[in-house]
Amino acid sequence: MTRDEVLAIYSARYAATYDDTFLHAEHYEEATAFELAWLREHMPPGGTWLDAACGTGWFLSQFPDVDRCGLDLSPAMLDIARSHNPQVSFYEADFREPQPHLESRCDFVSLMWWAYCYAGSVPAIRKVIANVAAWTKRRLAEHRVRRSPSCPATAGSRRSADRKASAGRPRARS
């Protein structure tokens, strides 16, 4: 997707109702709870966390004691994210592009709700994975599928959804 196509979806109007529609609605609350638990489990103590494609920053807001930052393409989503997290730094940027200021800076980078699908092609998704790995200190990328109660492909498949890419070389093995 082009930048304009993404921004046409993630408008101010869409951003204003995003949390209620996609994070806290009955249909999605199990998936949201799963992601929150996964973040709690994997958050490195004392580490720096980047939530890439952070959207409204709701997940960031659940970790007030963590050194954290967010990145997103949509100014409208970032406006909400800033209002949820006044102490946090946010970057309006494209996760398909290298971000030299983030290189090797983070202990933990998340990219949730299948946001990488907006990259638009498999080569573009590979670039996103390579960027995410480059932004972590250990250059390790892990791919985990979001569980959705309504999706037979992912519901109940927490263990089988794990995909690890080898340390040192940022590539996906999924």
Ligand SMILES: C[S@@+](CC[C@H](N)C(=O)[O-])C[C@H]1O[C@@H](n2cnc3c(N)ncnc32)[C@H](O)[C@@H]1O
């Ligand atoms: C489905 S929302 C997920 C938001 C958040 N991660 C969550 O779990 O609630 C997808 C987000 O990806 C962002 N996004 C889409 N394409 C992007 C790109 N190329 N670079 C950075 N962010 C992008 C959108 O602006 C939107 O905020």
